[in-house]
Amino acid sequence: MNKPYLRLMFNPSLENPIFVQGLPGFGNVGKIAAHLLIKFCEAQAFAELYSPSFTDYVSVNSKGICHLPRYEFYSAALGKNNFVIMTGETQPSFDDVVAHYYVCSEILDFVEKLGCRFIVTIGGVPITEEKAQVYVAATSPRLAMEFMEKGAVLYSKGRIVGGTGLTLGLAKERGLEGLCLLGATTGFKADRGAAFAAFKFLMKALGNEIKEGL
Amino acid sequence: MNKPYLRLMFNPSLENPIFVQGLPGFGNVGKIAAHLLIKFCEAQAFAELYSPSFTDYVSVNSKGICHLPRYEFYSAALGKNNFVIMTGETQPSFDDVVAHYYVCSEILDFVEKLGCRFIVTIGGVPITEEKAQVYVAATSPRLAMEFMEKGAVLYSKGRIVGGTGLTLGLAKERGLEGLCLLGATTGFKADRGAAFAAFKFLMKALGNEIKEGL
Amino acid sequence: MNKPYLRLMFNPSLENPIFVQGLPGFGNVGKIAAHLLIKFCEAQAFAELYSPSFTDYVSVNSKGICHLPRYEFYSAALGKNNFVIMTGETQPSFDDVVAHYYVCSEILDFVEKLGCRFIVTIGGVPITEEKAQVYVAATSPRLAMEFMEKGAVLYSKGRIVGGTGLTLGLAKERGLEGLCLLGATTGFKADRGAAFAAFKFLMKALGNEIKEGL
Amino acid sequence: MNKPYLRLMFNPSLENPIFVQGLPGFGNVGKIAAHLLIKFCEAQAFAELYSPSFTDYVSVNSKGICHLPRYEFYSAALGKNNFVIMTGETQPSFDDVVAHYYVCSEILDFVEKLGCRFIVTIGGVPITEEKAQVYVAATSPRLAMEFMEKGAVLYSKGRIVGGTGLTLGLAKERGLEGLCLLGATTGFKADRGAAFAAFKFLMKALGNEIKEGL
Numbered sequence: 001m002n003k004p005y006l007r008l009m010f011n012p013s014l015e016n017p018i019f020v021q022g023l024p025g026f027g028n029v030g031k032i033a034a035h036l037l038i039k040f041c042e043a044q045a046f047a048e049l050y051s052p053s054f055t056d057y058v059s060v061n062s063k064g065i066c067h068l069p070r071y072e073f074y075s076a077a078l079g080k081n082n083f084v085i086m087t088g089e090t091q092p093s094f095d096d097v098v099a100h101y102y103v104c105s106e107i108l109d110f111v112e113k114l115g116c117r118f119i120v121t122i123g124g125v126p127i128t129e130e131k132a133q134v135y136v137a138a139t140s141p142r143l144a145m146e147f148m149e150k151g152a153v154l155y156s157k158g159r160i161v162g163g164t165g166l167t168l169g170l171a172k173e174r175g176l177e178g179l180c181l182l183g184a185t186t187g188f189k190a191d192r193g194a195a196f197a198a199f200k201f202l203m204k205a206l207g208n209e210i211k212e213g214l
Numbered sequence: 215m216n217k218p219y220l221r222l223m224f225n226p227s228l229e230n231p232i233f234v235q236g237l238p239g240f241g242n243v244g245k246i247a248a249h250l251l252i253k254f255c256e257a258q259a260f261a262e263l264y265s266p267s268f269t270d271y272v273s274v275n276s277k278g279i280c281h282l283p284r285y286e287f288y289s290a291a292l293g294k295n296n297f298v299i300m301t302g303e304t305q306p307s308f309d310d311v312v313a314h315y316y317v318c319s320e321i322l323d324f325v326e327k328l329g330c331r332f333i334v335t336i337g338g339v340p341i342t343e344e345k346a347q348v349y350v351a352a353t354s355p356r357l358a359m360e361f362m363e364k365g366a367v368l369y370s371k372g373r374i375v376g377g378t379g380l381t382l383g384l385a386k387e388r389g390l391e392g393l394c395l396l397g398a399t400t401g402f403k404a405d406r407g408a409a410f411a412a413f414k415f416l417m418k419a420l421g422n423e424i425k426e427g428l
Numbered sequence: 429m430n431k432p433y434l435r436l437m438f439n440p441s442l443e444n445p446i447f448v449q450g451l452p453g454f455g456n457v458g459k460i461a462a463h464l465l466i467k468f469c470e471a472q473a474f475a476e477l478y479s480p481s482f483t484d485y486v487s488v489n490s491k492g493i494c495h496l497p498r499y500e501f502y503s504a505a506l507g508k509n510n511f512v513i514m515t516g517e518t519q520p521s522f523d524d525v526v527a528h529y530y531v532c533s534e535i536l537d538f539v540e541k542l543g544c545r546f547i548v549t550i551g552g553v554p555i556t557e558e559k560a561q562v563y564v565a566a567t568s569p570r571l572a573m574e575f576m577e578k579g580a581v582l583y584s585k586g587r588i589v590g591g592t593g594l595t596l597g598l599a600k601e602r603g604l605e606g607l608c609l610l611g612a613t614t615g616f617k618a619d620r621g622a623a624f625a626a627f628k629f630l631m632k633a634l635g636n637e638i639k640e641g642l
Numbered sequence: 643m644n645k646p647y648l649r650l651m652f653n654p655s656l657e658n659p660i661f662v663q664g665l666p667g668f669g670n671v672g673k674i675a676a677h678l679l680i681k682f683c684e685a686q687a688f689a690e691l692y693s694p695s696f697t698d699y700v701s702v703n704s705k706g707i708c709h710l711p712r713y714e715f716y717s718a719a720l721g722k723n724n725f726v727i728m729t730g731e732t733q734p735s736f737d738d739v740v741a742h743y744y745v746c747s748e749i750l751d752f753v754e755k756l757g758c759r760f761i762v763t764i765g766g767v768p769i770t771e772e773k774a775q776v777y778v779a780a781t782s783p784r785l786a787m788e789f790m791e792k793g794a795v796l797y798s799k800g801r802i803v804g805g806t807g808l809t810l811g812l813a814k815e816r817g818l819e820g821l822c823l824l825g826a827t828t829g830f831k832a833d834r835g836a837a838f839a840a841f842k843f844l845m846k847a848l849g850n851e852i853k854e855g856l
Contacts, residue, residue, distance in 0.1 A: 101266030480743030
């Protein structure tokens with residue numbers, strides 16, 4: 001393996017699916033939010049992406065079975081929305097910038113083929129004082145405005161690092177639309193609260209109300 | 215995206231254009247000088263260069279709109295001169311030497327197609343005592359001499375790091391002519407004075423006098 | 429040389445060979461165990477793998493003869509088993525993750541052509557208290573169970589770093605079966621004891637009893 | 643430029659040329675020895691090798707003229723010997739192992755085409771006490787022996803780092819013959835003495851006596 005490699009388990013039947021990406025990062029907000037969505041939608045794993053730039057170790061599970069680091073793709077239908085959800089346990093090394101671009105481009109190639117035209121990346125944004133808020137950045141002023149009206153705070157004059165930023169930036173270059181939701185987190189620990197806030201906001205914004213007690 | 219990618223917005227009509235490159239670096243002299251030139255010439259943005267080796271984050275502007283790091287190309291006519299001006303907000307990581315060569319070569323491929331045969335790179339050179347001076351290095355002794363006669367100080371027995379040096383060095387290998395103007399800067403802050411000196415010198419040397427009060 | 433390169437000295441005649449890989453690492457367990465197996469089986473060197481990602485120096489032997497870093501492949505028959513054994517004096521740099529994947533994939537391409545369908549990688553696992561044990565991780569629960577019944581301890585919820593993990597993880601992706609044996613070692617020195625334990629366990633599990641006094 | 647690039651100024655007429663390589667390194671022994679040989683033979687520069695892995699700066703000479711980092715090839719005839727001599731002002735970064743292999747392979751491709759079948763690399767070897775000695779490692783025991791008889795000390799059980807080792811190791815893989823001469827140096831400064839010793843030894847071994855007072 002000397003380049004990213006995609007394994008398709010089955011071909012999901014999806015109508016205008018929304019792509020949601022949540023990867024490890026600040027407070028693990030993205031990854032946890034993706035897992036909440038997967039659970040909530042009872043999403044089905046249908047594909048895996050491997051890359052020689054992930055990490056040079058294998059993980060061994062509780063049954064002693066090893067597997068290469070990978071990104072996993074899930075499909076789901078929820079109300080009027082179809083989703084492709086991607087999460088994973090790693091990101092390319094921050095030293096290997098080219099690998100980051102390459103992997104994010106492979107992801108977009110794949111989800112475009114599946115019909116995704118709208119991209120949502122979820123991550124964490126480090127804050128110094130705890131305050132539950134979801135920030136939004138977008139590919140267009142109209143979209144940014146729309147999600148601010150739904151309750152998100154504008155994320156302006158900042159950076160969005162790693163796959164959370166690049167997937168959205170590359171999507172914009174391809175003429176896709178989308179947004180990044182950033183859960184405010186102090187980032188010191190896995191922040192399930194911030195992840196839940198980002199997840200809940202996304203569900204509400206898309207018309208799927210979540211009860212607090214989930 | 216796994217290699218540099220150029221997006222052309224329109225094809226400028228240019229006659230014997232001079233290519234001027236100003237990138238971030240010591241005192242941000244190159245970048246600021248390029249922006250001064252863009253403003254002075256009322257130059258029009260006509261192309262963007264993206265590269266997977268720039269940075270693995272996206273920048274978000276004051277309206278919450280994200281975009282990938284990029285180099286921007288502007289075209290302008292000023293007096294008898296036509297210009298292609300390039301600036302940007304980043305450079306490839308200093309660790310990734312190959313990427314530096316690759317991106318600078320892509321730039322030259324592009325500006326050669328636009329008809330540029332003369333290359334000017336602008337940067338800063340760190341000095342210990344503040345003294346407004348513009349240094350020059352060139353692709354030939356004749357050119358170095360010509361610009362010394364116009365008031366620049368010879369930059370000799372030194373190095374020119376990053377894109378400021380490589381674009382010129384690679385241009386020379388292609389048989390293009392050009393020079394590097396280095397504004398003397400203490401480099402501790404964005405040095406608008408050094409950038410203005412380099413910009414003003416270039417304008418004067420090309421026959422476009424600038425008034426002090428710009 | 430800008431990619432891995434294989435040199436074949438002769439084509440061994442092998443029936444359903446088992447591939448055994450032992451590389452330098454924690455306590456040098458893998459490398460020493462591979463050498464014990466090579467000696468025990470009187471295995472013959474038949475191929476060498478070179479890679480531009482190994483190290484940028486050559487080693488000079490006691491006779492002043494230099495050679496590039498390389499992996500060496502040996503073939504052997506022992507009882508009912510045929511073996512392809514691979515060892516070496518280096519691994520790609522831990523910084524160069526892609527090279528690790530690439531080299532391990534080249535190894536699997538080669539041993540698959542030789543007919544290997546079962547992969548055993550041997551390494552060390554760092555422990556704080558000295559206790560002679562051999563841990564096992566596998567490509568399937570059935571295999572993990574089988575080797576636990578033969579006396580290995582389940583290695584669960586951990587990582588296996590470098591080639592020891594990647595060769596097995598990549599083998600699993602190709603539909604090959606296999607396991608990783610990890611000799612427990614404090615890792616402070618070359619641990620011949622841990623290597624012998626891993627070697628002995630493998631021999632016994634494959635039906636070749638080893639006497640203690642080897 | 644995204645790979646090494648060779649510029650040929652003229653095609654030298656050479657009979658069974660010996661390739662001699664001297665690059666910067668410990669005490670700059672290799673580079674200085676190559677320059678001594680170039681001067682002694684009145685060798686002519688006939689080719690240059692550029693590589694995107696050298697350094698990301700250009701050097702500026704005393705006349706303000708910039709040039710990219712490069713390796714330079716010289717040809718010369720001296721007594722019964724023809725030489726191709728290569729030196730340069732840089733080596734690829736020690737972090738970029740693959741680039742090291744790639745550049746050394748390009749060098750060998752080129753000098754093989756010129757008819758070189760015998761390779762001599764010159765470098766320094768760090769020692770703690772000053773003692774003028776020239777060490778030798780070779781591609782075969784016969785060659786090592788031959789040059790020990792001519793006065794060199796066997797370099798055994800060591801490493802030869804960078805291009806000095808790799809060019810020889812890669813040459814051996816191609817079936818070429820050759821040796822590495824290592825001038826003993828404390829390495830704290832450019833060591834002209836060690837370089838002269840290596841140069842003088844090479845000349846004497848090839849049948850060209852050098853007077854002390856050179």
